[in-house]
Amino acid sequence: MKKLMVFLMVLVLAAAACAPKKTEGTKLTAGTPAYNLAKELSAVVPVFDPDKNAVLLTAKGFTVTAGDVVEVIQNTMGSAAAGLKDRDAQTLKTAISQTAVQIGERRLLLAEAEAAKFTVPPADVEKALTDQYAQSGGEEAFMNMLKTNNVDFAFVKRTIGEDQKIRGFLEAKVLNTIQVSEEELKKVYNEDKTATVRHILLMTQDKTAEEIAAIRKKMEDILARARKGEDFAALATEFTEDTGSKEKGGLYESFPKGMMVKEFEDAAFSVPVGQISDIVQTRFGLHILKIESRAKETEPFETVKAALETQLKQTKQAGAYDTYMTGLKSKAKFEEAKF
Numbered sequence: 001m002k003k004l005m006v007f008l009m010v011l012v013l014a015a016a017a018c019a020p021k022k023t024e025g026t027k028l029t030a031g032t033p034a035y036n037l038a039k040e041l042s043a044v045v046p047v048f049d050p051d052k053n054a055v056l057l058t059a060k061g062f063t064v065t066a067g068d069v070v071e072v073i074q075n076t077m078g079s080a081a082a083g084l085k086d087r088d089a090q091t092l093k094t095a096i097s098q099t100a101v102q103i104g105e106r107r108l109l110l111a112e113a114e115a116a117k118f119t120v121p122p123a124d125v126e127k128a129l130t131d132q133y134a135q136s137g138g139e140e141a142f143m144n145m146l147k148t149n150n151v152d153f154a155f156v157k158r159t160i161g162e163d164q165k166i167r168g169f170l171e172a173k174v175l176n177t178i179q180v181s182e183e184e185l186k187k188v189y190n191e192d193k194t195a196t197v198r199h200i201l202l203m204t205q206d207k208t209a210e211e212i213a214a215i216r217k218k219m220e221d222i223l224a225r226a227r228k229g230e231d232f233a234a235l236a237t238e239f240t241e242d243t244g245s246k247e248k249g250g251l252y253e254s255f256p257k258g259m260m261v262k263e264f265e266d267a268a269f270s271v272p273v274g275q276i277s278d279i280v281q282t283r284f285g286l287h288i289l290k291i292e293s294r295a296k297e298t299e300p301f302e303t304v305k306a307a308l309e310t311q312l313k314q315t316k317q318a319g320a321y322d323t324y325m326t327g328l329k330s331k332a333k334f335e336e337a338k339f
Contacts, residue, residue: 025065027053033150034074038066040085045092047339054339056100059332062107064100072099078149090206093339101336108328110162113169120164128160174324175317180309188308189301192294193257195268198232198250201242203285219279219286226276232290241285254295258315269294 028035028050038050047054048066057064073081084092136142146153202219204212222239226232236250245251257265267277267289277289297304328334 025063026067028067038070059334118169125161194254196292199289200240
Protein backbone atom coordinates (compact mmCIF):
# COMPACT_ATOMS: atom_id res chain seq x y z
CA MET A 1 0.00 0.00 0.00
CA LYS A 2 2.87 2.35 0.86
CA LYS A 3 4.51 1.82 -2.55
CA LEU A 4 1.23 2.60 -4.28
CA MET A 5 0.80 5.85 -2.35
CA VAL A 6 4.37 6.91 -3.17
CA PHE A 7 3.76 6.17 -6.85
CA LEU A 8 0.53 8.15 -6.89
CA MET A 9 2.20 11.06 -5.15
CA VAL A 10 4.82 11.15 -7.91
CA LEU A 11 2.11 11.47 -10.53
CA VAL A 12 0.13 14.04 -8.54
CA LEU A 13 3.31 16.12 -8.36
CA ALA A 14 3.77 15.54 -12.06
CA ALA A 15 0.29 16.86 -12.73
CA ALA A 16 0.98 19.87 -10.54
CA ALA A 17 3.90 20.62 -12.84
CA CYS A 18 1.73 20.64 -15.94
CA ALA A 19 1.43 23.94 -17.73
CA PRO A 20 0.17 23.57 -21.28
CA LYS A 21 -2.52 26.01 -22.41
CA LYS A 22 -4.42 23.88 -24.88
CA THR A 23 -8.11 23.81 -25.66
CA GLU A 24 -7.63 20.51 -27.49
CA GLY A 25 -5.77 17.75 -25.73
CA THR A 26 -2.15 17.00 -26.56
CA LYS A 27 -1.65 14.56 -29.42
CA LEU A 28 1.75 12.94 -29.17
CA THR A 29 4.06 12.88 -32.18
CA ALA A 30 5.24 9.48 -33.40
CA GLY A 31 8.84 8.74 -32.58
CA THR A 32 9.11 11.13 -29.62
CA PRO A 33 9.99 9.81 -26.14
CA ALA A 34 6.48 10.58 -24.90
CA TYR A 35 4.88 8.73 -27.83
CA ASN A 36 7.12 5.71 -27.28
CA LEU A 37 6.32 5.73 -23.56
CA ALA A 38 2.59 5.86 -24.31
CA LYS A 39 2.91 2.89 -26.66
CA GLU A 40 4.66 0.86 -23.97
CA LEU A 41 2.09 1.80 -21.31
CA SER A 42 -0.82 1.01 -23.64
CA ALA A 43 0.19 -2.65 -23.47
CA VAL A 44 -0.82 -2.50 -19.79
CA VAL A 45 -3.69 0.02 -20.04
CA PRO A 46 -5.09 0.50 -23.59
CA VAL A 47 -6.33 4.03 -22.84
CA PHE A 48 -2.68 5.18 -23.11
CA ASP A 49 -2.63 4.37 -26.86
CA PRO A 50 -1.21 7.57 -28.43
CA ASP A 51 -2.86 6.89 -31.78
CA LYS A 52 -6.32 6.96 -30.20
CA ASN A 53 -5.52 9.74 -27.71
CA ALA A 54 -8.55 9.07 -25.52
CA VAL A 55 -10.28 12.01 -23.86
CA LEU A 56 -10.03 11.60 -20.08
CA LEU A 57 -11.72 14.80 -18.95
CA THR A 58 -13.84 17.55 -20.46
CA ALA A 59 -14.60 21.10 -19.32
CA LYS A 60 -15.63 24.37 -20.91
CA GLY A 61 -12.72 25.56 -23.00
CA PHE A 62 -10.50 22.49 -22.88
CA THR A 63 -10.15 18.73 -22.80
CA VAL A 64 -7.54 16.59 -21.08
CA THR A 65 -6.38 13.58 -23.06
CA ALA A 66 -4.16 10.58 -22.47
CA GLY A 67 -1.53 12.51 -24.43
CA ASP A 68 -1.62 15.30 -21.86
CA VAL A 69 -1.07 12.82 -19.04
CA VAL A 70 1.83 11.06 -20.79
CA GLU A 71 3.43 14.39 -21.70
CA VAL A 72 3.38 15.42 -18.04
CA ILE A 73 4.80 12.08 -16.93
CA GLN A 74 7.57 12.24 -19.51
CA ASN A 75 8.48 15.85 -18.75
CA THR A 76 8.50 15.32 -15.01
CA MET A 77 9.80 11.80 -14.49
CA GLY A 78 12.14 11.74 -17.47
CA SER A 79 14.00 8.47 -17.93
CA ALA A 80 12.43 7.05 -14.76
CA ALA A 81 9.06 6.96 -16.56
CA ALA A 82 10.13 3.80 -18.40
CA GLY A 83 9.67 1.87 -15.17
CA LEU A 84 5.92 2.57 -15.17
CA LYS A 85 5.31 -0.20 -17.70
CA ASP A 86 6.01 -2.68 -14.89
CA ARG A 87 3.13 -1.35 -12.79
CA ASP A 88 -0.15 -3.23 -12.66
CA ALA A 89 -3.16 -2.01 -14.62
CA GLN A 90 -5.20 -0.83 -11.62
CA THR A 91 -2.33 1.25 -10.27
CA LEU A 92 -1.88 2.92 -13.65
CA LYS A 93 -5.62 3.55 -14.06
CA THR A 94 -5.79 5.24 -10.66
CA ALA A 95 -2.74 7.33 -11.51
CA ILE A 96 -4.20 8.33 -14.91
CA SER A 97 -7.44 9.52 -13.33
CA GLN A 98 -5.74 11.50 -10.57
CA THR A 99 -3.26 13.09 -12.94
CA ALA A 100 -5.97 14.09 -15.43
CA VAL A 101 -7.95 15.75 -12.64
CA GLN A 102 -4.88 17.61 -11.41
CA ILE A 103 -4.17 18.85 -14.92
CA GLY A 104 -7.77 20.03 -15.30
CA GLU A 105 -7.82 21.76 -11.92
CA ARG A 106 -4.60 23.56 -12.72
CA ARG A 107 -5.99 24.83 -16.01
CA LEU A 108 -9.09 26.16 -14.28
CA LEU A 109 -7.00 28.01 -11.70
CA LEU A 110 -4.68 29.48 -14.32
CA ALA A 111 -7.66 30.69 -16.31
CA GLU A 112 -9.14 32.35 -13.21
CA ALA A 113 -5.82 34.02 -12.34
CA GLU A 114 -5.40 35.32 -15.88
CA ALA A 115 -9.00 36.55 -16.05
CA ALA A 116 -8.32 38.49 -12.84
CA LYS A 117 -5.14 39.88 -14.49
CA PHE A 118 -3.07 38.55 -11.61
CA THR A 119 0.65 38.88 -12.33
CA VAL A 120 3.88 37.71 -10.70
CA PRO A 121 7.01 39.90 -10.67
CA PRO A 122 9.83 38.27 -12.68
CA ALA A 123 12.08 38.65 -9.63
CA ASP A 124 9.82 36.26 -7.70
CA VAL A 125 10.22 33.61 -10.39
CA GLU A 126 14.00 34.06 -10.38
CA LYS A 127 14.08 33.73 -6.60
CA ALA A 128 12.06 30.51 -6.79
CA LEU A 129 14.52 29.19 -9.37
CA THR A 130 17.44 30.15 -7.13
CA ASP A 131 15.81 28.21 -4.30
CA GLN A 132 15.56 25.18 -6.59
CA TYR A 133 19.25 25.47 -7.41
CA ALA A 134 20.14 25.61 -3.72
CA GLN A 135 18.07 22.51 -2.94
CA SER A 136 19.84 20.62 -5.74
CA GLY A 137 23.39 21.55 -4.78
CA GLY A 138 23.79 24.53 -7.09
CA GLU A 139 22.74 25.68 -10.55
CA GLU A 140 25.12 23.37 -12.38
CA ALA A 141 23.92 20.33 -10.43
CA PHE A 142 20.31 21.32 -11.11
CA MET A 143 20.92 21.66 -14.85
CA ASN A 144 22.74 18.33 -14.94
CA MET A 145 19.83 16.68 -13.16
CA LEU A 146 17.40 18.02 -15.78
CA LYS A 147 19.65 16.91 -18.62
CA THR A 148 20.08 13.41 -17.16
CA ASN A 149 16.31 13.03 -16.86
CA ASN A 150 15.50 14.59 -20.28
CA VAL A 151 13.50 17.41 -18.72
CA ASP A 152 13.42 20.75 -20.52
CA PHE A 153 14.56 23.79 -18.50
CA ALA A 154 12.04 26.05 -20.27
CA PHE A 155 9.29 23.70 -19.08
CA VAL A 156 10.56 23.96 -15.50
CA LYS A 157 10.85 27.74 -15.56
CA ARG A 158 7.40 28.18 -17.09
CA THR A 159 5.96 25.81 -14.50
CA ILE A 160 7.53 27.70 -11.60
CA GLY A 161 6.10 30.96 -12.91
CA GLU A 162 2.64 29.46 -13.18
CA ASP A 163 2.94 27.92 -9.73
CA GLN A 164 3.70 31.39 -8.38
CA LYS A 165 0.71 32.84 -10.22
CA ILE A 166 -1.70 30.18 -8.94
CA ARG A 167 -0.40 30.39 -5.37
CA GLY A 168 -0.57 34.18 -5.27
CA PHE A 169 -4.02 34.26 -6.82
CA LEU A 170 -5.38 31.69 -4.37
CA GLU A 171 -3.89 33.50 -1.40
CA ALA A 172 -5.49 36.78 -2.45
CA LYS A 173 -8.81 35.30 -3.57
CA VAL A 174 -9.40 32.51 -1.05
CA LEU A 175 -6.79 31.76 1.59
CA ASN A 176 -6.08 35.21 3.04
CA THR A 177 -9.79 35.83 3.60
CA ILE A 178 -9.90 33.16 6.33
CA GLN A 179 -10.13 34.40 9.91
CA VAL A 180 -10.06 32.48 13.19
CA SER A 181 -11.91 33.79 16.24
CA GLU A 182 -10.99 33.43 19.92
CA GLU A 183 -14.19 31.46 20.45
CA GLU A 184 -13.22 28.97 17.72
CA LEU A 185 -9.77 28.55 19.25
CA LYS A 186 -11.16 27.81 22.71
CA LYS A 187 -13.62 25.32 21.25
CA VAL A 188 -10.79 23.43 19.53
CA TYR A 189 -8.66 23.64 22.69
CA ASN A 190 -11.40 21.96 24.74
CA GLU A 191 -11.90 19.11 22.29
CA ASP A 192 -10.13 15.76 22.60
CA LYS A 193 -6.61 16.09 21.23
CA THR A 194 -5.61 12.44 20.76
CA ALA A 195 -7.27 9.03 20.61
CA THR A 196 -6.04 5.52 21.32
CA VAL A 197 -7.93 2.72 19.57
CA ARG A 198 -7.70 -0.89 18.54
CA HIS A 199 -9.09 -1.72 15.14
CA ILE A 200 -9.65 -4.55 12.71
CA LEU A 201 -9.34 -3.98 8.95
CA LEU A 202 -10.56 -6.22 6.16
CA MET A 203 -9.36 -4.78 2.87
CA THR A 204 -11.71 -4.27 -0.07
CA GLN A 205 -9.44 -2.52 -2.58
CA ASP A 206 -9.63 -4.03 -6.08
CA LYS A 207 -12.36 -6.47 -5.00
CA THR A 208 -15.53 -7.30 -6.93
CA ALA A 209 -18.99 -6.47 -5.56
CA GLU A 210 -19.51 -10.13 -4.68
CA GLU A 211 -16.18 -10.29 -2.86
CA ILE A 212 -16.95 -7.11 -0.94
CA ALA A 213 -20.32 -8.53 0.14
CA ALA A 214 -18.55 -11.62 1.49
CA ILE A 215 -15.99 -9.46 3.29
CA ARG A 216 -18.77 -7.43 4.90
CA LYS A 217 -20.48 -10.62 6.10
CA LYS A 218 -17.19 -11.77 7.63
CA MET A 219 -16.77 -8.40 9.37
CA GLU A 220 -20.33 -8.55 10.71
CA ASP A 221 -19.50 -11.93 12.27
CA ILE A 222 -16.32 -10.52 13.83
CA LEU A 223 -18.24 -7.49 15.14
CA ALA A 224 -20.85 -9.74 16.72
CA ARG A 225 -18.13 -11.75 18.47
CA ALA A 226 -16.45 -8.59 19.75
CA ARG A 227 -19.71 -7.19 21.11
CA LYS A 228 -20.42 -10.46 22.90
CA GLY A 229 -17.25 -9.90 24.90
CA GLU A 230 -14.45 -11.72 23.08
CA ASP A 231 -11.04 -10.14 23.55
CA PHE A 232 -10.77 -7.42 20.88
CA ALA A 233 -6.98 -7.49 20.76
CA ALA A 234 -7.02 -11.24 20.13
CA LEU A 235 -9.61 -10.83 17.37
CA ALA A 236 -7.49 -8.09 15.79
CA THR A 237 -4.37 -10.24 15.89
CA GLU A 238 -6.27 -13.07 14.23
CA PHE A 239 -8.24 -11.21 11.58
CA THR A 240 -6.91 -7.74 10.79
CA GLU A 241 -5.19 -7.18 7.46
CA ASP A 242 -3.47 -4.03 8.68
CA THR A 243 0.14 -5.15 8.93
CA GLY A 244 1.10 -1.98 10.81
CA SER A 245 -0.95 -2.89 13.87
CA LYS A 246 -1.60 -6.65 13.59
CA GLU A 247 1.13 -7.74 16.02
CA LYS A 248 -0.04 -5.11 18.52
CA GLY A 249 -3.62 -6.36 18.61
CA GLY A 250 -4.78 -3.61 16.25
CA LEU A 251 -3.46 -0.85 18.51
CA TYR A 252 -2.90 2.75 17.42
CA GLU A 253 -1.87 4.92 20.35
CA SER A 254 -2.38 8.62 20.97
CA PHE A 255 -2.82 9.78 17.38
CA PRO A 256 -4.00 13.36 16.76
CA LYS A 257 -6.75 14.55 14.49
CA GLY A 258 -5.70 14.79 10.88
CA MET A 259 -3.52 11.67 10.90
CA MET A 260 -6.10 9.06 9.86
CA VAL A 261 -8.58 8.99 6.97
CA LYS A 262 -11.72 10.97 7.76
CA GLU A 263 -14.15 8.09 8.33
CA PHE A 264 -11.72 6.35 10.69
CA GLU A 265 -10.99 9.59 12.55
CA ASP A 266 -14.68 10.45 12.89
CA ALA A 267 -15.32 7.12 14.62
CA ALA A 268 -12.20 7.37 16.79
CA PHE A 269 -13.24 10.76 18.16
CA SER A 270 -17.01 10.22 18.43
CA VAL A 271 -17.68 6.66 19.62
CA PRO A 272 -17.76 6.63 23.46
CA VAL A 273 -14.60 5.44 25.19
CA GLY A 274 -14.75 1.71 25.92
CA GLN A 275 -17.28 1.00 23.18
CA ILE A 276 -16.99 -0.66 19.78
CA SER A 277 -17.94 1.15 16.58
CA ASP A 278 -20.24 -0.04 13.83
CA ILE A 279 -18.55 -1.12 10.61
CA VAL A 280 -16.66 1.86 9.17
CA GLN A 281 -15.87 1.99 5.46
CA THR A 282 -12.80 3.83 4.14
CA ARG A 283 -10.92 3.70 0.85
CA PHE A 284 -8.83 0.90 2.34
CA GLY A 285 -11.69 -1.37 3.35
CA LEU A 286 -13.97 -2.16 6.29
CA HIS A 287 -12.95 -1.39 9.87
CA ILE A 288 -14.30 -1.84 13.36
CA LEU A 289 -12.77 0.16 16.20
CA LYS A 290 -12.67 -0.23 19.95
CA ILE A 291 -12.02 3.11 21.62
CA GLU A 292 -9.46 2.64 24.37
CA SER A 293 -9.04 6.26 25.51
CA ARG A 294 -8.94 9.89 24.46
CA ALA A 295 -6.96 12.80 25.92
CA LYS A 296 -7.29 16.57 25.92
CA GLU A 297 -4.58 19.21 25.65
CA THR A 298 -2.50 19.42 28.83
CA GLU A 299 -0.63 22.66 28.05
CA PRO A 300 -2.23 26.02 29.06
CA PHE A 301 -4.37 27.70 26.39
CA GLU A 302 -2.04 30.68 25.98
CA THR A 303 0.92 28.35 25.44
CA VAL A 304 -0.65 26.53 22.51
CA LYS A 305 -2.86 29.32 21.16
CA ALA A 306 -0.57 30.30 18.28
CA ALA A 307 -0.10 26.70 17.13
CA LEU A 308 -3.84 26.09 17.37
CA GLU A 309 -4.53 29.21 15.32
CA THR A 310 -2.17 28.03 12.58
CA GLN A 311 -3.67 24.54 12.59
CA LEU A 312 -7.28 25.78 12.52
CA LYS A 313 -6.54 28.35 9.83
CA GLN A 314 -4.94 25.68 7.64
CA THR A 315 -7.97 23.43 8.13
CA LYS A 316 -10.36 26.23 7.23
CA GLN A 317 -8.23 27.22 4.23
CA ALA A 318 -8.30 23.64 2.95
CA GLY A 319 -12.09 23.64 3.24
CA ALA A 320 -12.35 27.02 1.52
CA TYR A 321 -10.11 25.79 -1.31
CA ASP A 322 -12.23 22.66 -1.78
CA THR A 323 -15.39 24.76 -1.87
CA TYR A 324 -13.85 27.19 -4.35
CA MET A 325 -12.61 24.40 -6.60
CA THR A 326 -15.98 22.64 -6.49
CA GLY A 327 -17.58 25.88 -7.67
CA LEU A 328 -15.10 26.28 -10.52
CA LYS A 329 -15.68 22.70 -11.64
CA SER A 330 -19.43 23.11 -11.56
CA LYS A 331 -19.27 26.33 -13.60
CA ALA A 332 -16.92 24.71 -16.11
CA LYS A 333 -18.97 21.48 -16.38
CA PHE A 334 -15.88 19.56 -15.32
CA GLU A 335 -16.48 15.89 -16.12
CA GLU A 336 -14.22 12.83 -15.94
CA ALA A 337 -14.54 10.08 -18.55
CA LYS A 338 -14.87 6.45 -17.51
CA PHE A 339 -12.41 3.95 -18.91
